[in-house]
Amino acid sequence: MKSLLGIAMLLTLSTFVSAQKISPLEAEYGRGKASGEFYVENLSLSPMAVTIEPKGFAMNANGKMDTFDLKDVKFKLSEMSMKLGPLEKHTVYYDVACPSTPCHLAFYARFVPAKRVKLDIGDKHFEGVTIAVHLPYVIYVCEKAKNCEVETKEAMRKSVGLN
């Protein structure tokens, strides 16, 4: 009976709709530097833990982007992690310095529930598989900001033999 109650509680707690948002989606900069902001928003009614993960990316032979850990690009973030209450919105500020242009990177906001659902009843242990949501904010840096994204992607396609 206690086990059934535990499972029912687990399901009840886990059925909240958990929507997460990032805005804007990308930015273009010139002169090899970038400085700006983006915001993350917890649209759900339960607290969320947010981690900002910097990632590099490159096009593969199939024309898809592969992400990898950032190496050469230097950056500063106002925060790397935060806790967002229900319906809370938070702005993250950044500074990026590229060793050469063009360069590009993405800041991924990773949202997970601030409290994992865990229930121990007797010798039974109930814990589900959490779903983490990752949303990107992409930065393109060139000598001139205008058309930086388009030119960067064209260069990527040529480098892998596409187009």
Next chain:
Amino acid sequence: MKRIGMLLVVVLALFVNAGLAQTIYAAPAVLNTTFTVQESLALSVANSTLDLTKTPGSAGNNATITLSYNLNPSRPNTQNVSLQVYLTDATAALTGAGLPNIPGTSLVPALSGGPDPTQTINFSDCGTTGPDGWVATAGGPTSANSMDCSRGYVRYSVWHLTPGLQNTTWAFNLGFKAGTTPTTAGSWSGTVNVIAEIGL
């Protein structure tokens, strides 16, 4: 004097009318100007914790992922959004009979819905026999076991989103295939990572 006053009122009314007419005439020019949309992307997950001990397809065993976006009309209409889904740090502590005795075959989640429901996440390579994986014995493991499923991965693309002010949603269903989930007592933990790609 009274007539002059009335004449002035009429002239003033004409000026005002002309001014209004000019304002109304100018309105289309305002509408033609380009405005920038504050672009955004949101993922919502109904049922953000999966209970893998539940029957596949039942409540608690699957999650619906909805993608919402608001894109600038100036974007090319070939803009795409991809979703990567993979499982990390999955551990299982299961007891009882009836568990599969082949490493990794018990966990095969599937994405359904969206434009291409055929793609599945196949975690068949996760877990090995030995201390960190499934114990391949007849009747399945008899004590707590854990496994590493960090290699499960799928990239699920949604192409040709229509830019604009409207919000559009795509619904995905993340669940576990029938017949692949243990139904005996125990627990699973881990994280399914859903990664959106846009602008990359």
